[in-house]
Amino acid sequence: MSEHADVLIIGAGPAGLSAALxxxxxxxxxxxxxxxPLPGGQIWRDGAQANIPSQARHxxxxxxxxxxxxxxxxxxxxxxxxxxxxxxENPERGWVITYRSLILCTGARELLLPFPxxxxxxxxxxxxxxxxxKGGMPVVDERIVxxxxxxxxxxxADTAKHHGAQVVRIAEQAPLGAVATFAMQLPRWPHxxxxxxxxxxxxxxxxxxxxxxxxxxxxxxxxxxRGNKVEELACERxxxxxxxxxxxxxxxxxxxxxxxxxxxxxxxxATDVAGVYAAGECTGFGGSELALVEGRIAGxxxxxxxxxxxxxxxxxxxxxxxxxxLNQHFALxxxxxxxxxxxxxxxxxxxxxxxxxxxxxxxxxxxxxxxxGMGACQGKVCGAAAHYLFDxxxxxxxxxxxxxxxxxxxxxxxxxxxxx
Amino acid sequence: xxxxxxxxxxVIGAGIIGAACARELxxxxxxxxxxxxxxxxxxxxxxxxxxxxxxxxxxxxISRYSLRRWRELGPxxxxxxxxxxxxxxxxxxxxxxxAAAEAKSINLRGEGIRCEMIPxxxxxxxxxxxxxxxHGALRLPDDGILYAPNTARWMLDNPRIRQRRARxxxxxxxxxxxxxxxxxxxxxxxxxxxxxxxxxxxELPIAPKKGHLLIxxxxxxxxxxxxxxxxxxxxxxxxxxxxxxxxxQPRPTGQLFIGTSRQxxxxxxxxxxxxxxxxxxxxxxxxxxxAKLNGIRAWAGFRAATxxxxxxxxxxxxxxxxxxxxxxEGLGVTTAPATADLLAALLFNEAExxxxxxxxxxxxxxxxxxx
Numbered sequence: 001m002s003e004h005a006d007v008l009i010i011g012a013g014p015a016g017l018s019a020a021l022x023x024x025x026x027x028x029x030x031x032x033x034x035x036x037p038l039p040g041g042q043i044w045r046d047g048a049q050a051n052i053p054s055q056a057r058h059x060x061x062x063x064x065x066x067x068x069x070x071x072x073x074x075x076x077x078x079x080x081x082x083x084x085x086x087x088x089e090n091p092e093r094g095w096v097i098t099y100r101s102l103i104l105c106t107g108a109r110e111l112l113l114p115f116p117x118x119x120x121x122x123x124x125x126x127x128x129x130x131x132x133x134k135g136g137m138p139v140v141d142e143r144i145v146x147x148x149x150x151x152x153x154x155x156x157a158d159t160a161k162h163h164g165a166q167v168v169r170i171a172e173q174a175p176l177g178a179v180a181t182f183a184m185q186l187p188r189w190p191h192x193x194x195x196x197x198x199x200x201x202x203x204x205x206x207x208x209x210x211x212x213x214x215x216x217x218x219x220x221x222x223x224x225x226r227g228n229k230v231e232e233l234a235c236e237r238x239x240x241x242x243x244x245x246x247x248x249x250x251x252x253x254x255x256x257x258x259x260x261x262x263x264x265x266x267x268x269x270a271t272d273v274a275g276v277y278a279a280g281e282c283t284g285f286g287g288s289e290l291a292l293v294e295g296r297i298a299g300x301x302x303x304x305x306x307x308x309x310x311x312x313x314x315x316x317x318x319x320x321x322x323x324x325x326l327n328q329h330f331a332l333x334x335x336x337x338x339x340x341x342x343x344x345x346x347x348x349x350x351x352x353x354x355x356x357x358x359x360x361x362x363x364x365x366x367x368x369x370x371x372x373g374m375g376a377c378q379g380k381v382c383g384a385a386a387h388y389l390f391d392x393x394x395x396x397x398x399x400x401x402x403x404x405x406x407x408x409x410x411x412x413x414x415x416x417x418x419x420x
Numbered sequence: 421x422x423x424x425x426x427x428x429x430x431v432i433g434a435g436i437i438g439a440a441c442a443r444e445l446x447x448x449x450x451x452x453x454x455x456x457x458x459x460x461x462x463x464x465x466x467x468x469x470x471x472x473x474x475x476x477x478x479x480x481x482i483s484r485y486s487l488r489r490w491r492e493l494g495p496x497x498x499x500x501x502x503x504x505x506x507x508x509x510x511x512x513x514x515x516x517x518x519a520a521a522e523a524k525s526i527n528l529r530g531e532g533i534r535c536e537m538i539p540x541x542x543x544x545x546x547x548x549x550x551x552x553x554x555h556g557a558l559r560l561p562d563d564g565i566l567y568a569p570n571t572a573r574w575m576l577d578n579p580r581i582r583q584r585r586a587r588x589x590x591x592x593x594x595x596x597x598x599x600x601x602x603x604x605x606x607x608x609x610x611x612x613x614x615x616x617x618x619x620x621x622x623e624l625p626i627a628p629k630k631g632h633l634l635i636x637x638x639x640x641x642x643x644x645x646x647x648x649x650x651x652x653x654x655x656x657x658x659x660x661x662x663x664x665x666x667x668x669q670p671r672p673t674g675q676l677f678i679g680t681s682r683q684x685x686x687x688x689x690x691x692x693x694x695x696x697x698x699x700x701x702x703x704x705x706x707x708x709x710x711a712k713l714n715g716i717r718a719w720a721g722f723r724a725a726t727x728x729x730x731x732x733x734x735x736x737x738x739x740x741x742x743x744x745x746x747x748x749e750g751l752g753v754t755t756a757p758a759t760a761d762l763l764a765a766l767l768f769n770e771a772e773x774x775x776x777x778x779x780x781x782x783x784x785x786x787x788x789x790x791x
Contacts, residue, residue, distance in 0.1 A: 079693050081693065087693075361585070368569045369569060369570065374717065376637055376716060398717070398719060399691055399693055399696070400718060403637055403714040404715055405713070405714055406636075406678070406704060406712075409696065409697055409700055410700050410704065411697065412694055412696060412697035413701060415694075415697075
């Protein structure tokens with residue numbers, strides 16, 4: 001059983017949705033995959049308590065209604081299945097999708113860094129907290145501390161407050177000067193101004209970093225540091241995110257070149273692999289507006305409509321400037337590389353402490369000797385942390401890219417025979 | 421340039437063979453320097469199956485002796501070496517294979533190796549993952565498993581052993597040249613770098629045989645033995661094309677290793693989906709319950725194979741001072757202890773723990789050119 005797409009799109013966040021609509025409007029038969037049950041990606045994550053912006057809802061509805069777009073939810077790419085084909089799997093079945101053009105809109109994930117206590121129940125990522133709340137987790141009257149870096153902290157705090165939590169502190173590691181400079185530039189992007197900096201509240205502190213999550217069996221409080229000043233706050237929840245890292249694994253597996261740890265694309269959103277495009281956060285952090293316009297460009301180009309694509313270059317440039325400013329001003333302070341104690345777990349799946357990993361020369365040797373990154377998450381968390389902490393370059397994934405039923409993998413036999 | 425004398429013995433390769441040789445030499449009082457280039461090794465890629473094989477006398481000698489040594493070492497090995505004596509189950513899928521299993525059991529018992537025939541109707545009770553209709557199995561309860569990378573590291577953790585990360589670019593008897601250009605010397609050099617040995621000694625009759633493995637997620641599964649098909653014994657000695665055989669091994673974590681494939685004439689280190697799929701399909705034909713399990717990771721590695729399947733252990737006939745411990749194909753983890761003991765005995769002119777002739781490099785490289 002296989003399926004064919006003129007344009008196959010991986011990821012149904014802002015970039016993927018807008019790419020799908022652009023390509024389908026140009027007449028292409030589009031297949032859109034996402035590993036989440038609902039479209040929207042991380043930023044427009046839907047759920048019991050989600051409040052999706054009307055623009056997102058409109059885009060999603062247009063995609064759902066379009067006769068040229070076939071969307072598969074809860075579907076993951078697990079392997080290459082020939083030169084222009086991917087093996088995919090959902091909870092019920094596995095199958096092969098062949099394509100003429102492929103657009104990677106695989107987004108980004110939060111950088112989670114290890115610090116003492118980060119594995120205590122009650123500690124999540126900043127985006128992770130937002131996703132849990134949107135999914136229906138109650139936080140009414142809970143005291144929450146949010147720490148790390150970037151506007152996601154503010155968005156997460158806003159979601160938490162909106163659902164009745166008491167956000168006792170937002171600890172931003174970037175210094176006041178950088179944040180202020182960034183804020184002063186915001187009038188250039190009025191929509192962003194409304195979105196993020198109206199969220200400022202009295203608990204916001206710059207130049208402040210997490211030192212430890214406190215508690216025995218569950219989180220009871222946090223220790224924060226600002227300059228030489230240490231403060232301890234009692235709380236029920238801690239959400240920590242140190243910015244976003246592009247999900248480049250699928251691109252790497254397909255042979256796409258990387259630059260700045262993101263999938264490298266040209267003005268047409270084309271990677272250096274023929275027929276493979278990329279858009280949105282997997283090409284570098286830039287926010288949903290940039291992702292939307294990049295997705296539209298990629299969708300048009302993949303469907304052969306370069307004129308329409310080129311008309312969007314100006315808009316893209318505008319949001320690229322915003323992204324550049326953001327990345328510059330929320331750059332991570334190198335002291336964050338030293339948050340972990342020797343016995344702090346770096347790999348939660350295999351219970352590997354920081355010191356055991358740090359003793360090795362590279363990721364492969366650390367994996368072989370400590371088994372870090374070899375558990376169920378396959379290094380999605382600790383591999384990214386090790387990349388930041390030790391400057392170990394990310395390694396291209398081998399099939400299966402994600403845990404996959406053996407009965408699905410068996411389909412690679414016939415799927416790939418054309419190659420042999 | 422005058423070489424620097426750095427140790428009594430230089431061992432090239434820190435895989436399981438190099439580590440076992442270094443450990444044995446250190447036990448004999450030698451100061452050992454182990455040089456490793458940090459490349460992908462068969463030790464890291466393999467399953468770590470410890471098993472007795474009896475295709476011929478030489479294979480039986482080296483595997484039986486080694487298994488006895490592993491059982492002695494077992495209690496000393498730290499937890500992370502995951503040593504277990506879980507036994508091997510050789511599956512017979514038809515009457516012909518059942519007859520082969522019976523013949524094998526008679527031979528093994530005659531050699532003093534514990535084994536028993538399991539009738540087909542009792543197999544599912546023993547290993548519920550297996551399908552109906554298998555004709556029976558031969559069980560070797562004293563076979564085992566271990567995690568070879570950590571075992572090699574444990575063996576190298578010895579006050580008489582120093583380790584150095586470097587690539588050797590040239591060999592000349594007991595002299596070794598590093599990629600830095602530096603020449604090192606010692607009384608003896610042991611070449612134990614598996615498939616990379618031919619880069620330094622192109623005359624060695626060693627060819628890469630590629631293999632694939634997959635590991636599943638953790639499950640509360642009831643697999644106990646390492647499960648292998650008897651036809652493995654026939655497919656293993658093919659010398660061309662690609663073949664697969666059913667090999668299922670439980671890990672102490674609750675994960676399963678699923679293998680195995682053999683391919684010649686390729687040096688492509690990538691996982692090949694079509695062969696991975698064929699291998700998994702074959703394993704699932706013996707154990708249908710595998711189909712619904714999640715595979716979390718697959719990889720490929722290379723076995724260093726000689727034409728007769730036996731390793732080269734002993735002094736290089738044309739290079740006095742250079743000792744070989746290479747060409748173990750898929751059995752390096754099993755046969756590391758015997759390799760190390762035999763190499764040390766030959767080096768010090770002591771009694772051979774097992775007859776050395778079948779592994780002598782001279783069988784391919786000719787007789788010594790020196791007196």
